[in-house]
Amino acid sequence: MEIRTLHADEQLPMELLLLADPSRKLVEEYVQRGQCMVAVADNVIIGVYVLLPTRPETVEIVNIAVDERHQGKGIGRQLVHHAIANAKLLGFKTIEIGTGNSSVGQLALYQKCGFRIIGVDRDFFIRHYEEEIFENGIQVVDMIRLSQDL
Template sequence: MENFTFKIVNPDSEIPYHLLLLADETREAIDQYIFNCEIYLLHDGIENIAVMALYKNSDTELEIKNVAVIESYRSKGIGSILMDKAKEIAKENQYKTLTVGTSDTGFQQIRFYEKNGFIKNGILKNFFIENYPVPIYENGLQMRDMVILSHHLTE
């Protein structure tokens, strides 16, 4: 496998919207959270192939606000590398829980998070209806609720 490197995006650097938009619908939606996140890029030696934005919800909880992998690297374990890095960052900073939210229609994403040790623990009703100006569809279904999944970190 390639020699991947992680780098944190400097707050003064350009925000990698082209990658973040792979996981979120609009730049406006991204702007609701991105300025309060730490952004990590995964580089394969040639280009940035993935992004992850982490947000401090509290002293004990770190949230994955955005995670995306370019299409040519999908289904190759890159997402799991990102999840491992998120868990490592959370542990290093003494968070107890790592959380993520995804659409109730994101069946593949939910399975991915569960495969990586996350468990469903909540629903934000009508999140996508109330927070996006136009209906969004995934897997032929209108996105309505956000499913919250958590991973409890151990020592």
């Protein structure tokens, strides 16, 4: 498996991006401003992450996803580590990530990769998403914000 930049002439892996973020409108908007990296195996895109500069010296992983058939094999962890190294190489001092209050596995993964919880953006998903979203039997309402010094 190789992790590389999505080439300008390649189609966006929209199905994957929508796994992490159900809002096509938000995805299309931040993908344009950010750097889209893909995990490729046998010429097929099986994972993606998007890095977006947000504030001076700060970058955020705004989207990360692995094809359902390939989840649980360590690819997500490799993508998070790649994003951290990539952000460091680009000269950023802080990397951030945010996920829903219901995303138990994602919160475990990010903390295993060195992120620490820094805050809660209350009602984020109520303000920014039209439909109600449920995961692990929990309604997604708040955004848990995590950060790591580079």
